[in-house]
Amino acid sequence: MAGQPPRTYRATEEGCVTVIRRSSKDIATERVLAFCEPVHARPMGQEHIREVGPEGFKYGGGIPVAALCGFNVVMGWDMQRPVTPEAVKTLAAPRAGDGHVWLCGGCASEALLLLDRADAKS
Ligand SMILES: [Zn+2]
16 A cells, blocks of 8 residues: 555465565565464474465465475465564474473574564665
8 A cells, every 4th residue: 555664574364474575676575474284283293384375375275385494294284373573483482381392493493584584674
């Protein structure tokens, strides 16, 4: 919408986050991230983060690509939760009580890099 300041990321209708980056030609490109679970998810398993492509969010029916860390989440599903720096840091921190970490460390690092880059003004 005209007149609104550009935002580095925003929640989409699906509840996830769009990362906006600017190329050298100052053309905005959007990268969408989503928390996701592999199809063999266990109660104490870890979530990963993937970059959502043209296929859009997959809350069922199978993810077609690997997670940011390279982990195979194909046939898994996306989580309906925004990928914000705060959410990533919270999920990547050991849970009080038993120290369980809900988010894959590789995906957390990659996602924070993408989100940090989106925050940087070019
Ligand atoms: Zn991962």
